Amino acid sequence: MAGFRRVEESSVHQGHVWHVATAEFEAPDGRRFHRDIVRSPGAVGVVPLIFDAEGNPSVVLVSQYRPPYEENVIEIPAGMRDVEGEDTAAVARRELIEEAGLSSDRLELLIEQYPSPGMTDSVVTIYLATECTPVPTDRQGPEEDFMELLHVPLSEALAMIDSGQICDSKTVSGLLLTERRLRLADGT
Template structure:
């Protein structure tokens, strides 16, 4: 028996019925009745999400730009990398990432690559996140973006990659995009190198976008 091909593939089981018991400002909850391969029908509840982008911004001293923000569902202040929603269907993820980096950190970058693409919680949410690597970073021009609500209390810092890796493995840092982004950065360096990462406009089947 040969080894299986380790690659995610598209597949969709038949939906017998579907409803949306809750609709919020940005997300909703959907209930699908799904026919299993053996013919049985089961209900599956999940959050419908527009998708997100995140940015691992790396400076020339090998530090990552991180921010600390209150997250009410987990009742913690988490250290994170800049991130935000894809607010418009079909929105170009690179432009969304550049916007988030500017709005949350007042920073721009010269070199952009796709670091990795992930589904955050595929058993209960269809959120897809594209994490970018941004290098050649510098202060953005113009006035800072006006922040509000949780973002008004954000702290910014630049932390060495090695210190973030230590914090992740010690169970001190928990934000999904930070954890995946930092460990992917280390893996890319140990592999073919950062310049071998996908181009910033690489295809993203989970959230197709316009050029």
């Protein structure tokens, strides 16, 4: 809304990737208020879409331990924009290789989304990767070393959203938008 403005901001914590700040804002009526903000370079996710010999679509997902939840989470391959100046398509290609052992020169932008606008300025860019070819993985860190690759028919992945097995927001968005794109391409 017009009329809101940031008055000042100060750093609370500088981490390896994220920066936590507290900021003072002024509302259109002059009231001032404070908010904590997690400053982030953003992240990129990629939906690897593969068709079998009969033309049935499947996706490659990862089941990876996520410390904040203390459990494995089923997700599309994804990663932080932690390389200065690297564009989002390059991050998508890098993460596809690192996590899924796939390469694709054909990426299509699905969406740029705000994952948690009440607390962070992060933007998550999600791509669809087609014409994927196998390559060696390049896993980074203990979570990736122990993650499991899941080759799942797209219809089953969508059912996993409905059942609550897939609850990661970038994965839900990516899978639903992939299914929608396929339906539109088929004219249904």
